[in-house]
Amino acid sequence: xxxxxxxxxxxxxxxxxxxxxxxxxxxxxxxxxxxxxxxxxxxxxxxxxxxxxxxxxxxxxxxxxxxxxxxxxxxxxxxxxxxxxxxxxxxxxxxxxxxxxxxxxxxxxxxxxxxxxxxxxxxxxxxxxxxxxxxxxxxxxxxxxxxxxxxxxxxxxxxxxxxxxxxxxxxxxxxxxxxxxxxxxxxxxxxxxxxxxxxxxxxx
Numbered sequence: 001x002x003x004x005x006x007x008x009x010x011x012x013x014x015x016x017x018x019x020x021x022x023x024x025x026x027x028x029x030x031x032x033x034x035x036x037x038x039x040x041x042x043x044x045x046x047x048x049x050x051x052x053x054x055x056x057x058x059x060x061x062x063x064x065x066x067x068x069x070x071x072x073x074x075x076x077x078x079x080x081x082x083x084x085x086x087x088x089x090x091x092x093x094x095x096x097x098x099x100x101x102x103x104x105x106x107x108x109x110x111x112x113x114x115x116x117x118x119x120x121x122x123x124x125x126x127x128x129x130x131x132x133x134x135x136x137x138x139x140x141x142x143x144x145x146x147x148x149x150x151x152x153x154x155x156x157x158x159x160x161x162x163x164x165x166x167x168x169x170x171x172x173x174x175x176x177x178x179x180x181x182x183x184x185x186x187x188x189x190x191x192x193x194x195x196x197x198x199x200x201x202x203x204x
Contacts, residue, residue, distance in 0.1 A: 044064065045064040045201075046061070046063050046064075046200075047061075047200045048060060048062070049197070051193070053185065053186050053189050054168075054182055054185065056075050056186075057075065058073070058074070058075050058189075058190070059073075059074050059077075060072065060073055060193060062197065062200055064201045067157060067158075068084075068157050068158045068159065068160055069148050069160070069201045070160045070162070071144055071159060071160070071161050071162070071194070072161075072162040073140065073161070073163045073165070074162070074163065075164065075165050075166045076166065078164055079125075079126070079162035080126050080128065080129070080162075080163060080164030080165075081123065081125070081126035081128050081162070081163055082123070082124040082126055082160065082161070083123050083137060083138070083141045083160070083161045084121075084122045084124055084141075084160045084161070085119050085120065085121045085122075085141045085142060085144075085158065085159050086119060086122075086145075087116075087119060087152075087157070087158065088116045088118035088119050088149070089118065090154045092116065092118055094116075108188060108191075108192055109188060109191070112143065112146065112191065112195075113147060113149075113150035114146060115142035115145065115146040119142065119146075119149070121138060121141055121142060124160070129167060130167065132167075132170075132179065133167060135179065136179055136183060136187075137163050140187065140190070141161045141163075144159055144161060144194065145159045147195060151199045151201070151202065152202065157201070165186065168180060168183060
């Protein structure tokens with residue numbers, strides 16, 4: 001999991017329009033008081049979880065920075081695609097919720113905040129391996145964004161999602177672009193674990 005942390009920081013530093021921290025750059029600036037001790041580095045709030053679902057090892061990492069929330073979801077030990085979803089302008093009306101599902105398995109998903117149509121989704125790096133994976137990754141980004149934005153209020157930060165999931169072959173009779181039951185099960189479990197960790201993004 002430590003390698004995943006390193007990879008997360010590397011990917012974040014490589015995000016367009018973002019300057020990574022540089023020891024060289026900071027040392028090049030003259031110090032008005034050389035003898036004064038330097039400030040200790042701030043600790044980045046981090047939460048991580050490793051588990052197996054559908055017999056596939058799955059890792060989740062959440063890191064909270066001052067200007068964004070970084071979430072990594074991977075079953076491949078790497079980040080395949082990097083997406084960013086930005087919150088809507090404060091004050092816009094909340095999307096209307098459709099009729100609640102009566103399926104007990106979907107009770108959790110039905111309780112989640114709805115993605116706002118005014119949120120902005122951008123692909124930063126990487127291309128999903130298929131059209132179905134593209135739709136699924138965008139769904140993850142939109143729903144995770146909705147969860148973070150809803151719990152953060154007017155102080156909501158953009159969410160950067162690094163994601164790489166195992167692709168399940170389409171079952172007989174399913175459309176190649178259809179998100180199947182196994183993808184839905186992984187989706188539900190990932191979101192449930194992230195929600196249950198206690199909204200770490202409120203800490204910064």
